[in-house]
Amino acid sequence: MLYFGGLLGLMGLTTLVFRDADVAGLPAAAAGVGLLVVGAAVAGLGLLLRVRRRRRVARGEPVPIGDFFERARALPRLLRAARQEGYAGLPKSRMALWVLALVYLVSPIDILPELLPIIGVADDAGVAVWLLTSVSTATGLYLRHERDRSELPPV
Numbered sequence: 001m002l003y004f005g006g007l008l009g010l011m012g013l014t015t016l017v018f019r020d021a022d023v024a025g026l027p028a029a030a031a032g033v034g035l036l037v038v039g040a041a042v043a044g045l046g047l048l049l050r051v052r053r054r055r056r057v058a059r060g061e062p063v064p065i066g067d068f069f070e071r072a073r074a075l076p077r078l079l080r081a082a083r084q085e086g087y088a089g090l091p092k093s094r095m096a097l098w099v100l101a102l103v104y105l106v107s108p109i110d111i112l113p114e115l116l117p118i119i120g121v122a123d124d125a126g127v128a129v130w131l132l133t134s135v136s137t138a139t140g141l142y143l144r145h146e147r148d149r150s151e152l153p154p155v
Contacts, residue, residue, distance in 0.1 A: 009035070
């Protein structure tokens with residue numbers, strides 16, 4: 001997020017410096033300032049999230065592990081463990097939210113219809129990003145749980 005905010009800020013700055021004509025019906029100065037403000041907000045949020053993550057790691061909270069493919073292969077094991085073994089790292093409410101997000105993404109009924117140019121797709125993209133991030137984090141934590149459990153000496 002930090003880099004994305006910087007990119008938005010850079011786009012705003014270049015719009016202010018080099019653009020004379022309107023941008024999507026807005027004066028170039030308004031578009032440039034808007035991009036600078038949004039970029040600064042996104043970069044600030046990214047910095048805040050980075051600091052929060054470092055504090056969690058310092059407190060000893062588990063950090064997700066594994067790359068994309070390891071996490072994808074761990075998803076069926078995670079779901080099985082949550083359903084059969086009662087794995088506490090994945091509450092049933094989160095699985096219900098995942099199902100609701102999938103239903104929202106595939107259903108033709110939408111809060112913001114796709115007929116609206118940018119906003120109509122943005123809500124679906126936001127739900128998809130949340131779903132992928134949530135599933136990735138949960139499977140990374142499950143991989144950490146499996147690794148920690150396998151390193152324990154047998155009783």
